[in-house]
Amino acid sequence: MAFGGALFAGVRQSATASGATAADRQITLVRFTGPAGFARGLGAGVRPGPDGLVLHKPTSTRAYADPAAGGASAVYEMGSWTSGVITNRFRLTELIASWNVDTPGKSWVEVEVRGVDETGLRTGWFVLGRWCRNDPDQGGAIYRTSLDDQGTDIATVWTDTLATRGTHTLNDLELRINLMRPQGSSDSPVVHQLTALCSALPGDETVPVSTPGPGVGRALAVPAYSQELHVGQYPQWDNGGEAWCSPTSTAMVLDYWKRGPSAAELAWVEPMQDPQVAYAARNTFDYTYDGCGNWPFNTAYAGRNGLRGFVTRLRSLREAEVLIAAGIPLITSVSFQADELDGAGYSTNGHLMVLRGFDAQGNPMMNDPASHLIADNAQVPVTYDRQQFENAWVPHSGGTVYVIHPEGMALPSAPDGNW
Structure with a gap:
């Protein structure tokens, strides 16, 4: 949930609750990449290219007012790709999407998700990110952003994480990525990979220490930056x-x-x-x-x-x-x-x-x-x-x-x- 704030000094008492086992931690990752991966979904105005999913014949236009750019509205051509229904072996309480996308020129993407709650009610689409590799000062289309104020009775989005509310759970998920370019442009995003991390985790404050295994004695030469x-x-x-x-x-x-x-x-x-x-x-x-x-x-x-x-x-x-x-x-x-x-x-x-x-x-x-x-x-x-x-x-x-x-x-x- 988007960590990375200031560090601070101080102490408190350590948690003492008993820990859950690793088996209690329900986690799965669904990946879409390459022609075979994107064949597991439905495109509208997009098609697989040699390097990834691209705009082909946009199916609609959309006005977008970038809040970080003063709210001036621009019109974009749009196509989209929607995954097939993702049914997990468990009902999730959190989902995090990831994407690897190139956004040449003034192109950009928006990533969304929806699901079905425990009563069979399908949610609306939640926006998980509006993304462009370069900001406008570097020649890009938009200032990349998460989206606040999407909460419903079923779920909300905490910056980058879809989280259910109360006792609600979700399954039968769909991911959607919307590919944008300025009206009349030939630019296109190139979607290389899209993933969905689904999880349902216990609320324990501690976990038992795991037994060391295949990484013991292995050190990677990662450069050090402070x-x-x-x-x-x-x-x-x-x-x-x-x-x-x-x-x-x-x-x-x-x-x-x-x-x-x-x-x-x-x-x-x-x-x-x-x-x-x-x-x-x-x-x-x-x-x-x-x-x-x-x-x-x-x-x-x-x-x-x-x-x-x-x-x-x-x-x-x-x-x-x-x-x-x-x-x-x-x-x-x-x-x-x-x-x-x-x-x-x-x-x-x-x-x-x-x-x-x-x-x-x-x-x-x-x-x-x-x-x-x-x-x-x-x-x-x-x-x-x-x-x-x-x-x-x-x-x-x-x-x-x-x-x-x-x-x-x-x-x-x-x-x-x-x-």
């Missing part, structure tokens, strides 16, 4: 580096894969120390949430230069080890008090950091962009206690991670359908 080096820079994007944990983590993983922005793309950044961090902040910023911590906006930004990214949830570090063993670092979403994660030196109500490996005892080796609140890249690598970290991560964000990998790379088999 968000603290960027404090006060570019305050128009979430007040600068103090709140840039998510884009800083994303920048680290892009550079691990050697797929970060080019020197020409970084030319506007001042100062030039680790300029890819400020670039990532600008290109993940959500102009309604007013921050850089929108989870799918980060994986959408990462889906460039031959990379693919998506948001999912893991049940434990044992599942994370499978991906680490395959050479894939993970960006984890955590929350903790200073006395709950030894060695961190701060508290946070929402923070992102990179999982880059495990030591010989199975403790997670992290690149923590908070760097103990010290403005020094050398302070970023840190090893945390396995049980403490697992409890800062799994109960608080549901085990949320960004998975970013090269296009065409075969992912290892998921233990239970969540990547």
Whole structure:
């Protein structure tokens, strides 16, 4: 749910409730990519191209007034693709969509979802994001944004997460992506991948520590960047580096894969120390949430230069080890008090950091962009206690991670359908 705020000092008593087992955590990921993937849905004015789904013959027009651009209305041609009905083995309480889309020229996309509640009532469409790779100052169409005030009695959207209300649950989901371009233009978005993370998780405040497995002793060479080096820079994007944990983590993983922005793309950044961090902040910023911590906006930004990214949830570090063993670092979403994660030196109500490996005892080796609140890249690598970290991560964000990998790379088999 869009973490990435300021860090703060302080302590409180640790939670003591008994933990649920990993088997109690209902999670599945549905992916649509390539001709076969998009054949599992219905297009209107779109068709699969060699690189992804594109506009072909738009079926309608739509006026859109960009709230971050002063509300002036522009008319766009539109086509759409709607998935087949997604029926899970469980009824979900949360859904997060992710997408990898190129938006050349003045094109952009809107991602929506609807479902059926436990009484058989179909909801209306909920908007999960309006997205463009570049903001208008960079030549793009719109300022990327989530959408507030969509709540109904059944569900609402918390920035990037569809969440049911009360005892309501959903199943029989449909995803829809609307492809836009200016009226009379030949521009078209290119949709490479669309995913839906569906989950129903227990409310336990703690989880039992998992048993170390295939990632033990594996360390990935992820570069280390401190968000603290960027404090006060570019305050128009979430007040600068103090709140840039998510884009800083994303920048680290892009550079691990050697797929970060080019020197020409970084030319506007001042100062030039680790300029890819400020670039990532600008290109993940959500102009309604007013921050850089929108989870799918980060994986959408990462889906460039031959990379693919998506948001999912893991049940434990044992599942994370499978991906680490395959050479894939993970960006984890955590929350903790200073006395709950030894060695961190701060508290946070929402923070992102990179999982880059495990030591010989199975403790997670992290690149923590908070760097103990010290403005020094050398302070970023840190090893945390396995049980403490697992409890800062799994109960608080549901085990949320960004998975970013090269296009065409075969992912290892998921233990239970969540990547």
